[in-house]
Amino acid sequence: MRNETLSLISSRRSHRAYEKTPLTQEQLDALLRAAVESPSAVNRQPWHFTVVRNQPLLDEMNAAVWEQMMKRDSNRRSPRFVDPDFHVFYHAPTVIFLSGMPDNPYTHIDCGIAVENIALAAESMGLGSVILGMPRDAFAGERADAFRQALHFPEGWDFAIAIAIGVPADTKEPHPVKEDRISFVD
Numbered sequence: 702m703r704n705e706t707l708s709l710i711s712s713r714r715s716h717r718a719y720e721k722t723p724l725t726q727e728q729l730d731a732l733l734r735a736a737v738e739s740p741s742a743v744n745r746q747p748w749h750f751t752v753v754r755n756q757p758l759l760d761e762m763n764a765a766v767w768e769q770m771m772k773r774d775s776n777r778r779s780p781r782f783v784d785p786d787f788h789v790f791y792h793a794p795t796v797i798f799l800s801g802m803p804d805n806p807y808t809h810i811d812c813g814i815a816v817e818n819i820a821l822a823a824e825s826m827g828l829g830s831v832i833l834g835m836p837r838d839a840f841a842g843e844r845a846d847a848f849r850q851a852l853h854f855p856e857g858w859d860f861a862i863a864i865a866i867g868v869p870a871d872t873k874e875p876h877p878v879k880e881d882r883i884s885f886v887d
């Protein structure tokens with residue numbers, strides 16, 4: 702079966718290179734609308750969205766993630782860190798951070814659903830995105846509280862996930878599917 706929604710889901714990829722072109726306000730509004738319209742357990746909406754276009758701040762967070770990553774044994778590091786030019790945010794013009802409500806069992810699931818809504822909305826507008834878990838390390842180092850404040854996380858809330866968005870400057874094949882991950886019980 703094919704329809705517009707299924708095609709959109711199939712065409713989304715993680716993009717890891719971006720043009721400098723900023724997002725328009727109209728695009729941002731539509732992405733955030735798609736985000737807040739996501740379902741959530743008991744409709745708690747346990748998310749806060751922070752739109753970051755401040756590249757020096759993203760550079761600081763990239764450095765903080767590098768610092769944490771280099772403290773780990775090399776076998777516990779993402780292989781991306783062998784490239785000294787690797788940037789956690791891929792120089793995307795916009796990154797949306799989701800911080801999550803504490804003490805709520807569904808926070809991470811709900812934030813995951815919201816971030817995928819953003820990714821699909823971006824795809825529908827001809828934009829590219831990549832969901833980012835790695836920035837988590839910036840909230841473990843010495844500057845964790847300073848970053849939480851700079852990103853306006855509500856008091857007591859913490860990093861859940863982020864998503865970089867922009868005009869893609871790369872192409873990517875679909876990821877290989879693990880076919881054995883589906884069972885039917887009739």
Ligand SMILES: Cc1cc2nc3c(=O)[nH]c(=O)nc-3n(C[C@H](O)[C@H](O)[C@H](O)COP(=O)(O)O)c2cc1C
Pocket residue numbers: 713714715716717831832833834835836862873875876
């Ligand atoms: C929760 C989550 C965290 C992720 N974190 C990162 C990340 O920090 N950096 C990155 O480059 N990709 C990250 N990704 C993207 C995955 O690597 C990507 O979705 C996967 O390889 C499948 O490729 P596709 O998105 O192109 O289908 C993340 C994806 C998810 C769902």
